[in-house]
Amino acid sequence: MSTLSEAVAETSVRPARRMPRRRLFSPGLLAALPVLALLAIGFLAPLIAVTAFSFAEPRSFTVFGAPTLENYRTIFSPANTVYLSFVWSLVFAALAVVLLALLCYPVAYGLAHIFGRWANLITLLLVFPLFISENIRLFGWVLFFIKNGVLDGTLKSLFGLELQSILFTPPVIVFGMVYVYLPFMLFPMVLGLSMVPREVVEAAGDLGASRLQTFREVELPLAMPGFIIGGLLTFVLAVGAVAESKVLGGQSVIVITHDIEIAFTYAQNWPLGAALSVLLTAVVGTLVLLVLRYLDLDRILGRR
Amino acid sequence: MAEPILRLSGLTKHFGGFTAVKQIDLDIEEGEFFTIVGPSGSGKSTLVRMLAGLEEPSGGEILLRGERINETPANRRPTCMVFQSLALFPHRTVGQNIEFPLKMRGVARKARRARAMGLLRLLQLPESYYGKSVTQCSGGERQRIALARALAFDPEILFFDEPLSAIDYKLRKTLEKELKDIHKETGKTFMYITHSLEEAMVMSDRIGVMRDGKLVQIGTPEEIYTRPRDKFVSEFMGEVNLLKVKRNGAGLHCPSLDATFTGPASKGFDSGYLVIRPEYLRFLKPGESAENQVEGVLYNEYALGSRIQYQVRVGEQVFLVEKLREQRYHGRLDDRVTIGWEARDSMLAPE
Numbered sequence: 275m276s277t278l279s280e281a282v283a284e285t286s287v288r289p290a291r292r293m294p295r296r297r298l299f300s301p302g303l304l305a306a307l308p309v310l311a312l313l314a315i316g317f318l319a320p321l322i323a324v325t326a327f328s329f330a331e332p333r334s335f336t337v338f339g340a341p342t343l344e345n346y347r348t349i350f351s352p353a354n355t356v357y358l359s360f361v362w363s364l365v366f367a368a369l370a371v372v373l374l375a376l377l378c379y380p381v382a383y384g385l386a387h388i389f390g391r392w393a394n395l396i397t398l399l400l401v402f403p404l405f406i407s408e409n410i411r412l413f414g415w416v417l418f419f420i421k422n423g424v425l426d427g428t429l430k431s432l433f434g435l436e437l438q439s440i441l442f443t444p445p446v447i448v449f450g451m452v453y454v455y456l457p458f459m460l461f462p463m464v465l466g467l468s469m470v471p472r473e474v475v476e477a478a479g480d481l482g483a484s485r486l487q488t489f490r491e492v493e494l495p496l497a498m499p500g501f502i503i504g505g506l507l508t509f510v511l512a513v514g515a516v517a518e519s520k521v522l523g524g525q526s527v528i529v530i531t532h533d534i535e536i537a538f539t540y541a542q543n544w545p546l547g548a549a550l551s552v553l554l555t556a557v558v559g560t561l562v563l564l565v566l567r568y569l570d571l572d573r574i575l576g577r578r
Numbered sequence: 579m580a581e582p583i584l585r586l587s588g589l590t591k592h593f594g595g596f597t598a599v600k601q602i603d604l605d606i607e608e609g610e611f612f613t614i615v616g617p618s619g620s621g622k623s624t625l626v627r628m629l630a631g632l633e634e635p636s637g638g639e640i641l642l643r644g645e646r647i648n649e650t651p652a653n654r655r656p657t658c659m660v661f662q663s664l665a666l667f668p669h670r671t672v673g674q675n676i677e678f679p680l681k682m683r684g685v686a687r688k689a690r691r692a693r694a695m696g697l698l699r700l701l702q703l704p705e706s707y708y709g710k711s712v713t714q715c716s717g718g719e720r721q722r723i724a725l726a727r728a729l730a731f732d733p734e735i736l737f738f739d740e741p742l743s744a745i746d747y748k749l750r751k752t753l754e755k756e757l758k759d760i761h762k763e764t765g766k767t768f769m770y771i772t773h774s775l776e777e778a779m780v781m782s783d784r785i786g787v788m789r790d791g792k793l794v795q796i797g798t799p800e801e802i803y804t805r806p807r808d809k810f811v812s813e814f815m816g817e818v819n820l821l822k823v824k825r826n827g828a829g830l831h832c833p834s835l836d837a838t839f840t841g842p843a844s845k846g847f848d849s850g851y852l853v854i855r856p857e858y859l860r861f862l863k864p865g866e867s868a869e870n871q872v873e874g875v876l877y878n879e880y881a882l883g884s885r886i887q888y889q890v891r892v893g894e895q896v897f898l899v900e901k902l903r904e905q906r907y908h909g910r911l912d913d914r915v916t917i918g919w920e921a922r923d924s925m926l927a928p929e
Contacts, residue, residue: 476632477665479653481679481731491678495669 321555327548335544345549356550359530360557366444366519366529367512370451371505374459377452378504382463387472400457408454412521415453419446419522442524450518455511459504466500467493502569506562513558530554581644583608583767584629584735588638591624598624600791601638606735606769611761613770613778615814616788622771623662625788626737629769630659642734658733662740664724666712672698672723673708679731697726700763702756718749725757729764738770742777754780775815779803787811809927812853817887819859819897820927821852830926834895839870840921850928856887856900858923861907861915868918872897876913890917 329341332348349356385393403411418424419441429435440446470493478488494501516531528536530550537547582605591599598621606612616622627633629640631652640647647655658679667675674681676697677690685693691708698705701722707715712723721741728736738757742750758781761768772778778785779799786796787810795807806812809820821839823830825848829838832852841852862871874892886906888899899917901907909915 471663471665473661473663473665474667476652477659477661478667478678479651480630480632480655480657480659481727482653482682483678484653484682487682491682492667496667 324548324551327545328552330545330548332545333543345545346553348546349549349553356530356533359528359533360554362444362519362527363513363530363554364557366448366451367509367515369448370455370512371459371509373448373452374456374508375463375501375505378456378460378463382460382467385460385464386467397461400460404457409517409521411454412450412517415446415450415522416441441522442526444523444527447519447523447527450522451508451512451515454515454518455508458507458511462500462504462507463497464500466497466503469500470496499569502565506565510558510562513554580608582606583643584769585641585644586629586638587641589625589628589635589640590637591621591628591633592636598791599628599635602791602793604786604793604796606767609765609767611758611768611770611781611783612786613772613782613784614786614788614793615772615775615778617773617814620788621791622773622788623739626659626739626769626771629735630657630737631655632659656734657737658728658731658735659737659739660724660728660741662743664720664741666720666724666727668713670712671708672703672710672712672715675712675723676726676730678727693730694726697729700729700760701726717745718753721745721753725760729760729766733766735767735769738768740772743773750777751780757781775802787814805925806853806927809851809853809929812851812925812927817856817898817900819854819856821854821895822850823852824849835872835892837872839924841924841926842921844926847926847928850926853925853927854919854923856898857885859897859899859917859919860901861899862918866918869921870924871916871918873914873916876907876909876911876915878911879907890915 323337326337328345329343330337330345331339331342332344348354385396389396416423419439420426421439421441422430423439423441426437426439429437474496475488475492478492479485483491514531516529516535519527519529519532531554534547534550534554537543537550541547584604584606586602586604589599589602589604590597600621602625614622614625624633628635631647631650631654635648642656667678670678673691673694676694677685680690680693694708695705698707703719703722703726707719712720715723724741742753745753754777757768761781770778770781775785775787782799784796785799785802787794787802789810795802795811797805802811803815806815812818813820821832822834823832823839823841825831826838828840830841830852831838839852860868862868872892874890874895874897877889877891877896879889880887882900885900885902888901888907890897890899897917899907907915
């Protein structure tokens with residue numbers, strides 16, 4: 275008798291006990307757990323560490339002292355020219371994005387609408403260079419652009435032209451960025467363009483729109499999410515790029531990431547490097563958030 | 579008769595080695611509601627895409643009021659199309675969608691708005707929809723918006739490429755009638771593509787039946803329904819009873835039933851199918867008789883709402899009999915029944 279009542283009591287209690295547990299470990303949360311852990315360790319923790327270091331005593335290696343704004347004061351002091359590095363970085367990144375957009379649009383259009391069964395092969399060829407280390411590819415370009423290198427030597431022997439080497443100048447840095455980040459602009463653009471239904475474009479023409487009007491009124495706005503993603507991706511990557519300016523630009527221009535690297539290595543001033551990093555993150559983050567406000571991510575991921 | 583608004587002569591389209599449209603000759607009269615019906619892959623969409631300027635013909639001519647428009651691009655043709663997907667601009671409001679053709683022509687904002695409002699009223703959409711996003715509209719509303727946008731273009735001919743195919747049955751029936759009303763109201767020439775003959779029957783002045791890139795038969799819905807040219811057309815018109823027959827003297831011999839029937843007079847018919855619509859068959863009570871009659875077993879019955887359909891098996895042959903509910907057969911399943919029909923109610927279709 276007692277066992278029976280116990281059993282009854284247990285079964286009647288069980289659902290009440292289960293309910294909150296089920297809510298705590300919803301399948302969605304469980305599935306997201308590994309990513310959340312990774313983000314916490316690999317993204318949030320360094321961010322906190324860097325932010326903390328930016329308020330540390332200059333040239334110190336501990337974050338547990340009294341917080342100070344000394345590092346930021348150094349950066350913003352009129353005697354410091356580090357703002358130039360910021361400007362260079364942003365200008366290079368902006369130029370790279372604009373050039374990439376102009377360069378990638380025709381290719382992306384072809385990949386999305388014209389090349390047909392060749393599109394896969396072309397995509398593969400465009401992805402192929404990514405298998406080789408970026409630095410090795412950039413050093414390849416050094417050999418191409420250097421005095422008496424491939425370009426210079428060819429021009430000299432064929433046409434007798436003596437050009438000043440353009441290696442180690444800002445334009446080559448932009449070239450390097452365009453070259454390295456091309457896939458990151460191209461593929462989101464292809465995605466964007468293939469999101470534009472063919473019949474909608476046809477309908478615009480059928481309703482009397484010229485080729486240019488169709489592009490402006492229908493194709494461009496509908497493909498815009500892809501273009502914006504590509505632009506954001508390449509902009510963020512280019513702002514954070516350091517290899518292009520070091521390898522192709524020599525030391526002609528110091529970009530902000532280079533400054534940060536110097537602060538952390540040769541200068542052994544971690545707090546200054548951290549403060550520069552925080553400022554860069556803030557500037558780029560603000561730009562990205564501004565753009566994302568005008569972007570419906572759901573639409574890009576195919577949900578309406 | 580006046581000059582046709584649209585004349586197709588020998589119109590042909592090849593895709594690689596495949597011929598989608600073969601030598602089509604057709605005249606469309608001003609103000610007509612012409613429907614092309616055909617199964618998928620019959621080339622009907624390709625045909626209308628050529629007419630709209632979205633595909634270039636491989637051969638033949640498209641004449642609009644006597645003028646060749648083969649090479650005229652879509653945006654310079656005075657025609658407009660309502661697409662199967664409707665192809666509304668998802669990033670624009672209802673008003674902007676309707677005004678699109680006017681904007682492209684540089685019509686001033688105020689005039690555009692007035693026209694859009696008029697069209698909203700014509701299509702029985704609330705004026706408040708002007709600023710609504712098209713992605714928030716229902717299927718039926720989107721149909722109306724697509725039609726309004728096409729009408730805003732003020733085309734000489736309006737093409738429709740199966741715009742109703744993705745709509746549920748009840749709404750489709752309503753929209754079919756509405757479309758016919760709009761046709762009457764606007765007086766424009768409509769050319770409609772569909773795979774549903776039922777849809778074509780409801781709306782059209784004339785129907786062209788298409789098969790394998792060719793127009794098999796052109797006629798009024800009445801003509802197509804009562805005098806289908808061949809087996810394909812007759813089957814396409816809905817459920818029919820087909821008896822394979824051979825001419826045998828004055829009668830028609832049906833080998834599968836080993837019986838000889840009298841059919842409608844038809845010169846030159848040698849062998850093919852005797853076509854009898856299910857509604858022309860009737861159950862014969864004892865003592866009644868018909869020009870043609872067969873005996874079989876009532877196998878099953880299907881209620882179709884206002885009508886009831888019966889399956890009668892005569893040997894291997896299955897007959898469908900359709901009766902209004904008030905003329906229903908009073909008896910049981912598996913009864914032995916005699917069904918009959920008059921010679922004038924049947925049709926002959928060559929192979």
